[in-house]
Amino acid sequence: MLHVLTPEEVYALIRESFNTLENKEAVPLSESCGRVLSGPVLSGGDEPPFNRSTVDGYAVKxxxxxxxxxxxxxxxxxxGQIYMGEPARDPLPEDACIRIPTGGAVPEGANAIAMQEFTEDFEDGTIGITKPVSPGENMIFKGDDMKEGDVILPAGKRLTPKDIGALASLGISDVTVQTPLTVGIISTGDELVPESEVPGPGQIRDINSQMLGALCQSEGCRVHLCGIVKDDLDLLTDALKKALAQCDIIILSGGSSVGEKDNSVKAITRLGELLFHGVAIRPGKPTLLGKADGKPVFGLPGHPQAAFFTAKLFVCAMIDRLSGYKRETIRIPATLSRSVSANDGRELYLPVTLKEENGILTAIPLHGKSGLIATLTRADGYICIERNREGIKAGDAVNVYLF
Amino acid sequence: MLHVLTPEEVYALIRESFNTLENKEAVPLSESCGRVLSGPVLSGGDEPPFNRSTVDGYAVKxxxxxxxxxxxxxxxxxxGQIYMGEPARDPLPEDACIRIPTGGAVPEGANAIAMQEFTEDFEDGTIGITKPVSPGENMIFKGDDMKEGDVILPAGKRLTPKDIGALASLGISDVTVQTPLTVGIISTGDELVPESEVPGPGQIRDINSQMLGALCQSEGCRVHLCGIVKDDLDLLTDALKKALAQCDIIILSGGSSVGEKDNSVKAITRLGELLFHGVAIRPGKPTLLGKADGKPVFGLPGHPQAAFFTAKLFVCAMIDRLSGYKRETIRIPATLSRSVSANDGRELYLPVTLKEENGILTAIPLHGKSGLIATLTRADGYICIERNREGIKAGDAVNVYLF
Incomplete structure (x- = not known):
């Protein structure tokens, strides 16, 4: 029997045994979307740098x-008139207004903009304002968006299009980001054939190489697909040695159950040490992690759903640790559509689809056993049923983690 | 005044005026994650192709x-014993069991697998099963995952890692996907300087080129940043003509309000036709769309938040239309943290952060005026308050669209 860890123990072990890599690089802003910030980005000055009109109209008191x-x-x-792209030279005189375009610099003495729609040009040098404005209306004040020294984006943030906008506003045209991690994936198993081949009797296509590769790519990693290795300790050890020379993280897919042909543990202990073997989750119990050449080596279960969940949980946690990515996960409360039983002392991870109707979000568990990959394509996210909980009844509240 | 459309009218206009492009290409499975499927993917046969064990143990009746x-x-x-990767040659005899590894082919006559943990090898040629199994337990039947001819993935789906797994299981090593769209972005405005320059008085950095470029990239498009064009009709017309020659969609950022220097409409009507000018939303009212050389030309507001929302709503809808992407948007029910007023007859789009505590999801509206880009970086999603609704009270239910 395996001595199994809880997922929390696995996360703690990952934090204790591995550190964030120091590898960083500067990339042009236009290529930085999706990359992970190496350090915090501070505001270098006030934004906007002057009081700015948000409408076409007249600057007024x-x-x-x-x-x-x-x-x-x-x-x-x-x-007078403010032109776009020009400073507001003269202050606003008493009982006067100055014509201003959207984005224009508000002159000193003005504290609101009357929208053009609510004004009338009497064409005698005077303007009628037909609707009152309150102080600050239709304008943004200097520094409203950010003040000098503010942390605009924290270290470890994965850059989104909105963040790119904030960086551009700060005048940052090159961004220092973490170098992408390289993940090597080795599939093991005598029964496996490449996905391009027609399986013979008793054979199955290697699903996990491509699926785990795509998952790591979508997490911003480079991926080396190292192919399929037969259940042979020497072959696997060689493949692992080669992968360690090229990659930051290695995944062995398949071959991690207690089966007689299990060579993953042996290959890892030949080249390094085993950190754990077995997690109290379902699917995915026979997951293992080792360390060789200072690098993490995962052994994931061969069943695609189990491989997917364990990669989602533990490989992603490792990617976060090595890349310094501070992942923010939002759990979405929903109502379970049908009862689900769970009573084997392991956390149960269950793919669900979400349906929203009249403001009620329902999580519908997908039928299917470990290994059913077509089922998984329909899932929007998953729920987790705690160990030792006997199950969840239809209509009960659940928290959904989105994929 | 503008004749404004509702967002629904804009979506309908996009569908009526533009068609999905026929441009597709075959890419290796390992490069297909995030791409949009050109046609549906059907199952070519049963998966799994044989009854398969999901545990190590013994095949039994x-x-x-x-x-x-x-x-x-x-x-x-x-x-006897089933080996991995080999067919199950002989059927299960009466009152017998056959040793089988995880993933092994279940022999004829067996309809369940007894897990190794619940068996005992008496080492006299007999095995003791210490816990009953029900029919189908610990195995997956042929075709359980998919049957021949099933639609596994519909046309227009953006491929996720799970989908890549399903494609690998079908033996698809090259995938036919839509050719990426190319989006050209032209920023207009005398006040704009490139993000790498220090703005002089009355000047501001061009935020939108980079932000909108990153947004289009994250939607799978290639992006041409065409730079900043001064408020000059001839210059803008030239820039637009050049962009039309290279791009599938063109975005003019800024210059679409009723201001005196508004040249976007004129440049579009010189080269094609204007489809609409003005949408009943806030922020983003002065959005416009034209058609030139059969291609969509957007004019988006210059304010970054307005540009972001209108791009998220309308440019993304256009990307979906041209690429055939069938977007699935999940709205997340949440509780509003504080009252928000809205009474100007336009749909109000409001960025929010989400906070989950004890199964209650709260949407917290972000303070800020149109244009405050640092505010936007903190948003997890947005809510939409319908036109003519007077606002939403603290504690009311809202639907959140995730970014």
């Missing part, structure tokens, strides 16, 4: 417009 | 194990 209406507009002298 | 217990095991003759 708000109090000059109080009580204005269509029948009784506030009459202000037209004291 | 379930009824032979009924009533078995640790004190009174069911005694079965050990009739």
């Amino acid at each position: 708000a109090s000059d417009t109080f009580g204005a209406s269509e029948s009784l507009p506030a009459i202000l002298e037209m004291a | 379930a009824s032979d194990t009924f009533g078995a217990s640790e004190s009174l095991p069911a005694i079965l003759e050990m009739a």
Whole structure:
């Protein structure tokens, strides 16, 4: 029997046994989306750097417009015009307004913008304001967006298009990000043939190499697919040695159950040490992790669903650790559509589809046994049923982790 | 004043005025993650192609194990061994079991697998089964995952790692996907300087080129950043003409409000036709769409938040239309943390952060005015308040669209 760890113990072990790699590189802003920030990004100055109008209209002193209406507009002298891309040279005189475009620099003395729609040009050098504005209306103040020294983006953030916008606003045209990790994937098993071949009797296609490769790619890693290795300790040890020379993380897929042909543990202990073998989850119990040349070597179960869940949980946690990525996971509360039993003392991970109707979100567990990969394609996310809980009843609240 | 459309009218106009492009290409499975399928993928045969064990143990006839217990095991003759990767040659004899590894082909006559943990090898040619198994237990039947001709993945699906696994299981090593769209982005405005430059008085950095470029990249598009064009009709027309020659979609950022220097509409009507100008949403009212050389040309507001939302809504809808991508959006029910007012007859799009505590999901509206890009980086998603609704009260239910 395996001495099994809980998922929390596995996460702690990953943190204790491995550190974030120091490898970073500068990339142009236009190639930085999806990359992980190496350090925090601070604001270098106020943004916007001047008070800015958010509408086309007239810069005014708000109090000059109080009580204005269509029948009784506030009459202000037209004291000039601000052009886009030019500084606001002169302050706003008393009882006057200055024409300003969207994005224009608000002149000193003005504290609101009257929208063009609520003004009337009397064409005698005066403008009628037909609706009052409150102080600050239709403008953004200097530093409203960010002040000098503010942490705009923390270290370890994976850059989104919104973040790219914030970086551009800071004048950052090259970003220092973590170098992508390289993940090597070795599939093991006498029964496996490459996905391009037609399996003979008793054979199956290697699903996991491609699936785990795509998962690691979508986590920002480079992937080496090292092919299929037969259940032979020397062959596997050789393949692992080669992969260790090229990769930051190695995944052995298949061959990690207690079966007689299990060579993953032996290959790892030949080249390094075994850190754990067995996690109290379902699917995925026979997951293992070792360390060789200072690098993590996973042994994942051969069944695609089990391989997918264990990679999602533990390989991703390792990617986060080595790359310094601070993952933010939002759990989505939903209602379970049908009862699910779970009583074998392991956390149960169950793929679900989500359906929203009239503001009620329902999580529908997907039927299927470990290994059914077509089932998994329909899943929006998964739920986790704690160890020792006897199951969850239809209508009960669950938390869904989105894929 | 603009004649404004509702978002639904814009979506309908996009569907009426543009068709999905026929451009497709075959890519290796290992490079297909994130790409959009050109046609449906059908199952070419049963998966798994044979009855398969999901555990290490013994293939048995379930009824032979009924009533078995640790004190009174069911005694079965050990009739042989299935090896991984080999067919199950001989059927299961009466009152017998056959040793089988995880993933092994279940022999004819067997309808369940007794897990090794619940067996005992008496080493006299018999095996004791110490726990009954029900029919089908610990095995997957031929075709359980998919049957010949099943639609496994529909046309227009964006491929995820799980989908890649399903494709590998079907023996598909090259996938026919839509050719990526190319999006050209032209920023317009006399006040804009490239993000790498220090803005002078009255100037601001061009945020939108990089932000919109990253957004289109994350939607699977190639991006041409065409730079900043001054508010000059001839210059803009030239830039637009060049972009039309190279791109499938063109975005003009800025210059689409009713301001005096608005040249987007004029440039579009010089080279093609204007389809609409103005959408009843906030932020983003002065959005416009034209068609030139049969290609869509958007004019998006210059304010980064408005540009982001309108791109998220309308440019993404156009990308979906041209690429044939069938987007699936899950709305997440949540509780609003504080009251929000909205009463200007336009749909209000409001960025929110999400917080989950004890199974309650709270949506916290982010303070900020149109244009505040640092605010937007903290948003997990957004809510939409319908036109003519006076606002939403703290504690009310809202639906959140995740970014």
